[in-house]
Amino acid sequence: MPKQILLANIHQSNLQQIDNxxxxxxxxxxxxxxxxxxxxxxxxxxxxxxxxGRGGAGFPTGLKWSxxxxxxxxxxxxxxxxxxxxxxTFKDRYLxxxxxxxxxxxxxxxxxxxxxxxxxxxxxGEYWYLIEILERAIAQAHQKGFLGKNIxxxxxxxQIYIHPGAGAYICGEETALLESLEGKRGxxxxxxxxxxxxxxxxxxxxxxxxxxxxxxxxxxxxxxEAYSQIGIGRSTGTKLISACGxxxxxxxxxxxxxxxxxxxIYSDEYCGGIKNGKxxxxxxxxxxxxxxxxxxxxxxxxxGEDRLMTYxxxxxxxxxxxxxxxxxxxxxxxxxxxxVRNTWNFTRFYHHESxxxxxxxxxxxxxxxxxxxxxxxxxGSMDDIDLLWDIQRKIEGNTICPLGDAAAWPVAAAIxxxxxxFEWHITNPQEATRPNAVYRGNQLLLA
Ligand SMILES: Cc1cc2nc3c(=O)[nH]c(=O)nc-3n(C[C@H](O)[C@H](O)[C@H](O)COP(=O)(O)O)c2cc1C
Ligand code: SF4
Numbered sequence: 001m002p003k004q005i006l007l008a009n010i011h012q013s014n015l016q017q018i019d020n021x022x023x024x025x026x027x028x029x030x031x032x033x034x035x036x037x038x039x040x041x042x043x044x045x046x047x048x049x050x051x052x053g054r055g056g057a058g059f060p061t062g063l064k065w066s067x068x069x070x071x072x073x074x075x076x077x078x079x080x081x082x083x084x085x086x087x088x089t090f091k092d093r094y095l096x097x098x099x100x101x102x103x104x105x106x107x108x109x110x111x112x113x114x115x116x117x118x119x120x121x122x123x124x125g126e127y128w129y130l131i132e133i134l135e136r137a138i139a140q141a142h143q144k145g146f147l148g149k150n151i152x153x154x155x156x157x158x159q160i161y162i163h164p165g166a167g168a169y170i171c172g173e174e175t176a177l178l179e180s181l182e183g184k185r186g187x188x189x190x191x192x193x194x195x196x197x198x199x200x201x202x203x204x205x206x207x208x209x210x211x212x213x214x215x216x217x218x219x220x221x222x223x224x225e226a227y228s229q230i231g232i233g234r235s236t237g238t239k240l241i242s243a244c245g246x247x248x249x250x251x252x253x254x255x256x257x258x259x260x261x262x263x264x265i266y267s268d269e270y271c272g273g274i275k276n277g278k279x280x281x282x283x284x285x286x287x288x289x290x291x292x293x294x295x296x297x298x299x300x301x302x303x304g305e306d307r308l309m310t311y312x313x314x315x316x317x318x319x320x321x322x323x324x325x326x327x328x329x330x331x332x333x334x335x336x337x338x339x340v341r342n343t344w345n346f347t348r349f350y351h352h353e354s355x356x357x358x359x360x361x362x363x364x365x366x367x368x369x370x371x372x373x374x375x376x377x378x379x380g381s382m383d384d385i386d387l388l389w390d391i392q393r394k395i396e397g398n399t400i401c402p403l404g405d406a407a408a409w410p411v412a413a414a415i416x417x418x419x420x421x422f423e424w425h426i427t428n429p430q431e432a433t434r435p436n437a438v439y440r441g442n443q444l445l446l447a
Contacts (some may be wrong), residue, residue, distance in 0.1 A: 003230055005218045005238045006211065007078030007254045010098040014131055018140035021101040027086040029217035030146055033109045033234035034154045037220070042113035046216060048224025050236035055081055055172075056287065056327040057402075058311045061216075062224075067196035068114055069204040077205040079115040079181065079195075080107060080213055082109070082123040082130075083165055083172035087288035087349060088329030088437035091240035094252040096130050100137040107160055108146060109220050114206055117157050122177050124394040125164040126149030134162050169353040173401045176355065187355050188401035211240055232258035235310035239325070261285070261307040261314075262299040265332065276401035278334040282418075285314055286326020288346045289406030292339065293323050319413065340406045343414040344372035350407035361404040364395040368411055375422055378429030385422050389415055 013020040021027070033042050047062030068076060084092045096103050111119045125130060138160055141147045163181055165171045171180045175189035178200050199205020215237060217226045228236045235257040244250045247265070249272035254304045257262065264270045265280065274280050283298045284290060301307050302321035307314065315322045333342070351365035368391050374380045392408035397403070415422065425431075 003238055003256050004254055005230075006095055006102065006214055006240060007252075015099050015101060016135070018101055018144060022144075025221075026101050027105050027141075027144070027146055029105060029109050029220035029340065030112075031152055031232045033112055033220050034152050034156055034242065034382055039113045039115055039360075041062070042109060042216075042220060043223035045112065045219050049215075049227035050224075050231075050234060051212065051215055051219065051227065051348055052216070052235070052311065053209055054211035054215070054239065054328070056086070056289070058325065061208065061212050064196070064208070065114060065206055067194065068206055069197045070115070070380075071321060072146065072197075072204050074203040076116045077200045077203055078107065078111045078114050078176075078213075079200060079205055080119065080121045080176065080210060081172060081174060081177060081207055082121050082210045083169075083177060084124050084127075085169040085172050085340045085353075086208075086327050086329055087346065088244060088245075088284065088331040089242055089287045089330055090336040091242040091252050093124075093127055093130060094242070095210060095240060096127075100133050101141070102217060103210060103214045104134070104137050104141050104160065105146075105217045106215070107257050108141075108151070108158060110206075110208070110213050110216050111158050112156055113216075117159070117204075119158060119160045120181060121160065121162045121202070122171070122181055123162055123164055125167050128164070131162050131164055138162070139353040168355075169349075170355045170401075170403060173403065176401070177207065178205065185355075187357055188403075190400055210334065230256055232308065232310055233312060235312060235325075239309070241309070241328045241330050243271050243330045243332070245330075245336065246275045246278065246334035247332045248275055255309055257308075257310050259309045260299070261309055264309055264330070265299070271330075271332065274332070274334050276334075278336065280332065281335045281337060282333040282339060284323070284329070284331040284333075284410075286324045287329035288331070289409060290324040290326040291319055291322070291409050291418065292342075293413075294417040297321050297417075319409070320416070338376075339414050339418040340372065340376050340425050342412055344369065344376045346410050347407060348371055350403065354403060354407070358399040358404065360395045360398045362408065364391050364404070365407045367391055368407070378425065378431075380422070380426045380429075382423070382426055384426070385415060389422055396405065 009024045015021050051061045060271040170176045171186040173188045176186040180186035195205040242252050267271045280295045284292050301316040311325045313323045347369045351369045354361045354365050356362040392411040395404045396408040
């Protein structure tokens with residue numbers, strides 16, 4: 001049985017009830033940290049653990065915490081990013097639903113380490129049922145003395161507030177999130193300054209993902225060293241993977257980092273293989289923003305080594321032959337799926353979600369969407385493939401926030417690995433899905 005840190009006990013009892021959670025050792029890290037450890041001591045353990053941010057970028061959590069401006073006499077904030085809007089990613093909602101107190105416990109010990117007396121959870125607005133679960137869990141934690149003033153008779157105070165978003169993917173980007181939390185339009189900020197110095201209301205702020213923070217209680221209880229022993233190399237600990245697409249067992253799995261991709265896809269413990277006995281065609285291993293990999297590069301790297309579920313192995317080969325672990329949204333495509341249609345669908349999403357501040361992203365995502373639409377619907381030309389390549393190149397690295405890159409990478413990878421599918425759509429327009437609509441400039445014409 002693989003190590004369970006985040007989903008341990010979830011099938012045994014209703015962990016939404018604090019008494020059930022306490023019965024399996026819940027909130028022990030709060031008592032341990034507040035009674036026996038200094039805030040810096042907690043931070044040291046998180047550094048030692050090698051825990052990396054689970055929101056997508058994989059930045060080391062302890063290092064991020066150490067950037068927090070400690071000399072400032074302004075209040076410090078911990079903001080938890082529970083926006084989870086990346087297509088294919090649905091692991092944070094599972095964790096918050098089935099183990100809400102572990103999440104709250106993580107917020108408490110992390111806030112203590114950072115010296116924050118206020119913590120905000122910015123949660124995706126569509127997760128309304130989760131807001132109710134979390135509000136109930138927070139009320140129970142207050143009743144038991146884990147939240148509020150003088151927690152467990154210490155001199156440490158903490159309040160947690162849940163703040164629902166209004167349905168914008170861009171508000172998952174940490175600085176857009178802070179703008180939105182301040183009541184403004186969710187436009188990403190230009191960095192530097194980084195939130196650790198100028199964050200929420202101009203104060204030092206750490207923004208972390210739900211899963212990152214929920215990993216902290218185990219680290220406090222067992223030590224950073226013990227956590228660093230799980231996983232491989234710089235990919236330490238466990239990771240939640242939300243698996244979907246043409247697989248027999250879609251769902252959320254907690255894996256030890258270092259598991260082979262082949263085992264993850266084919267073993268009955270995880271995805272259970274490809275549905276209806278079909279062949280594997282492609283995989284997007286880390287949410288819609290990361291490059292798609294063709295079947296021959298999913299389970300093996302270009303060097304012929306086993307591909308592992310780690311930050312390093314999934315990226316092996318760079319973008320030429322690799323991808324990214326990202327947020328852990330693992331999307332599997334069987335042989336019948338159309339890569340052009342999927343790329344158009346993802347690009348439509350990024351165009352819709354672009355905040356519009358930078359022209360390469362605002363104009364480029366819309367342009368790519370239209371060109372992809374034309375190809376998919378049988379109105380494309382061979383030049384369109386080069387045009388798409390050119391547009392994505394001009395977006396990547398030229399924008400305020402990574403949404404631009406997130407829109408460019410899937411297009412680049414689809415052309416790199418599946419150019420023949422684009423060409424097939426162009427040379428076989430009669431086979432296209434619905435060949436009666438075409439974009440000319442900004443106008444959608446019906447033939
Ligand atoms: C467009 C966009 C959307 C994002 N959405 C999320 C999200 O829903 N949840 C999340 O944790 N991080 C998201 N991120 C990453 C955050 O900006 C940030 O890196 C993360 O919350 C930091 O937490 P971590 O270090 O614990 O991973 C997004 C980034 C971008 C550019
Ligand atoms: S890259 Fe796109 S989403 Fe990000 S700031 Fe620029 S326009 Fe807005």
